[in-house]
Amino acid sequence: MKIGVLALQGAFREHCLMLDGCGTTAVEIRKPEELDEVAGLVIPGGESTTIGKLMVEWGLMDKIKARVAQGMAVYGTCAGMILLAKEIIDSNQPRLGLMDIVVRRNAFGRQRESFEADMAVPEFGAEPLKAVFIRAPYIEQASQNVNVMARVHDKIVIARQDKMLVTAFHPELTKNDVIHKYFISMIKE
Ligand code: GLN
Numbered sequence: 001m002k003i004g005v006l007a008l009q010g011a012f013r014e015h016c017l018m019l020d021g022c023g024t025t026a027v028e029i030r031k032p033e034e035l036d037e038v039a040g041l042v043i044p045g046g047e048s049t050t051i052g053k054l055m056v057e058w059g060l061m062d063k064i065k066a067r068v069a070q071g072m073a074v075y076g077t078c079a080g081m082i083l084l085a086k087e088i089i090d091s092n093q094p095r096l097g098l099m100d101i102v103v104r105r106n107a108f109g110r111q112r113e114s115f116e117a118d119m120a121v122p123e124f125g126a127e128p129l130k131a132v133f134i135r136a137p138y139i140e141q142a143s144q145n146v147n148v149m150a151r152v153h154d155k156i157v158i159a160r161q162d163k164m165l166v167t168a169f170h171p172e173l174t175k176n177d178v179i180h181k182y183f184i185s186m187i188k189e
Contacts, residue, residue, distance in 0.1 A: 004038035010046020014172035032063035043080030052094035081166035100143035131169035
């Protein structure tokens with residue numbers, strides 16, 4: 001199975017390594033037509049304003065929306081989560097705007113620029129999940145049709161809507177590939 005990783009800016013290489021390690025083939029995506037051959041797309045962490053601007057410039061914004069409408073699954077980490085949100089508090093930056101969530105950028109505060117947290121995720125079993133947060137956003141509000149899967153400090157940090165998955169943190173920077181495996185199972189559903 002081929003899974004695309006948006007490779008404009010940010011932590012895309014780590015996602016490729018993790019997907020390859022899960023037995024799928026990661027494909028770096030820079031051109032719209034490259035999306036035609038993948039069953040899913042990962043939008044990595046990085047700087048959401050930069051990635052969004054490059055998505056518009058490189059003609060990827062409309063193409064990704066079209067592919068999602070055709071059933072392509074998408075997983076956004078951190079900046080990728082921001083780009084999938086319909087509403088970004090205090091920002092009119094370019095975005096896909098596909099998920100019914102309101103996100104706040106750099107939301108955990110300056111003193112918590114980056115931190116690790118253990119969280120319970122019932123969908124993934126009893127083992128707590130360790131996550132790395134880097135200038136992370138959180139979901140301030142989610143609509144009824146969004147499945148809230150985990151919270152940290154009471155804030156929503158994993159959510160799913162249809163074939164769209166978002167995490168506020170960076171699983172690709174740990175050794176735990178449970179979220180990538182979950183995303184792969186979503187693609188196969
Ligand atoms: N703070 C970044 C943004 O707002 C996201 C950080 C990240 O992806 N690690 O785009």
